[in-house]
Amino acid sequence: MKKTGFLLTSFAALLTAASASAQDIPVKIGVLTDLSGVYADASGPGSVFAAELAVEDFTRQSPGLNVEVISADHQNKGDVASSIARRWLDDDVNAIVDIAASSTAFAVHELLRDSNALALFSSAASSGLTGEDCSPHSVHWTYDTWMLAHGTGRAVLEAGGDSWFFIAPDYTFGHTLVEQTSAVVQENGGEVLGSVSHPFPGQDFSSFILQAQASGAKVIGLANSGQDMINAVRQAREFGVTQGGQSIAAIMLNIHDVHSLGLEASQGLLFASVFDWNLNEGTREWSARFEEKMGTKPSMMQAGVYSAVLHYLKSVEATGTTDADTVVTNMKDTPTDDPLFGKGRIRADGRKIHDAYLFKVKEPSASEGPWDYFEVVSTIPADLAFRPIEDGGCPLAQ
Known part of the structure; x- marks a missing residue:
């Protein structure tokens, strides 16, 4: 009995340690967007704030998760986007989100294909991201062509x-x-x-x-x-x-x-x-928080950033790791559910599915x-x- 008790105590200690370890994992999210050009209103600073709101809402429920959000302006240029993404990978960024403009999206899409980071596209539109050139490390979140x-x-x-x-x-x-x-x-x-x-x-x-x-x-x-x-x-x-x-x-x-x-x-x-601020009570409540800070209602791209980051963090917590393959598998296996898009899912090709x-x-x-x-x-x-x-x-x- 004494030995059994020792084993049970040790097992419980291991579970506690694993849980604590999962919560202590640092998570770094990069919002790569158009901060100054033609897409700045629909993505830009609002997308950065949407990511911050997702982190705020998630860490309210999981206060031990250590999440950092950084951002940069890709100027709608593929070479600039690639340069920033490479630097971020060297700096241990785990997920790059938003990525306005399909030209910049494809540059990041290819760069992250063999990396240990995920691309969560919210502002990019080309359906080619989930076509023949699909990547195991990309999820196309909000809408597409x-x-x-x-x-x-x-x-x-x-x-x-x-x-x-x-x-x-x-x-x-x-x-x-x-x-x-x-x-x-x-x-x-x-x-x-x-x-x-x-x-x-x-x-x-x-x-x-x-x-x-x-x-x-x-x-x-x-x-x-x-x-x-x-x-x-x-x-x-x-x-x-x-x-x-x-x-x-x-x-x-x-x-x-x-x-x-x-x-x-x-x-x-x-x-x-796929989104309007006035669709239902959930979209209205969240959009009021967004408007209080940004002075405008959110676009569907900005709403998509919030939804994508929230689901990503849920999978990091569930798996206890930021390993790209492990996290994206969990993201695809777990149904999506949030106040902005309701229930949905992520297909094998990386296309996130919800009502339009x-x-x-x-x-x-x-x-x-x-x-x-x-x-x-x-x-x-x-x-x-x-x-x-x-x-x-x-x-x-x-």
Whole structure:
């Protein structure tokens, strides 16, 4: 009996030590984002704060976990993003999050493929991140080009917009969005009359808008985002695009874009997204905390940073390690659940699955106050919102 008691006591001591060890593990999270460019409003400082909120909420329940958040501006340049990421890996950063712009995302995506750190993409859009070039160390969290193309493209088609001309930035995000939206248009009986690429970032869109007008397309599809999209919409209206019978489809639209453009210029736009601050009590409560600090409501990208960091920390705690392979396996095995996106899951290809929504921008008279811009037209169930896993070609899914 004495020996058994000793063994039980020793086993209990080992469990206690293991638990304490797990809590004492240092965790370093790097928010790599656009702090000063065209995506700064939708990601940028707000994404850094969203990561800090996730750490605050998690450590309130697990106060022993030692988490540090650092940040840097990748300036929307792939070489800058790679340089920062390499330095962070040398400095024992365990997860790099947000990573606005697909060009910078792919640079980090490849760098972390054989590292001991994870990339949690919230602001990058290209569905190629979970396609043939998928990585075992990447999770694509919030949205992607496939979701945008199918959600917005199909809605505009159903409203009668059966001929399109695209204006897109000349990099991966724009090319992919045009390709995937074109496929949706053509598969559903519409036609694509042309497309043009503009430098990224852009300022003067006049020549591109003139080409779109001359095409005679019913819909001018803007496959850009952030300040580029805002500038393009403003200049298109100055050219009288809508007065001439054409309509504008902003395939990628954020709440900050509408805030900048105003409801008068944005009203009636249909677009697909996965988040709005006013969806439910959980999103409203969290967004109020965000606004108190940042002075604005959060974008879906910033909400995605919070959700991704929270789930990552849960897996670090559950596994007692920051080892990338161990943590990402647990992240995929454990269903996701948080107040911003509800219940979801992470597929083998790294695509995080949750509901999406078709939104419509309200008329000014329908808005009940500041930031009340969107109404939900329909809910796109999680399993239909994103590309089927068998269609992506990711080796991890086979």
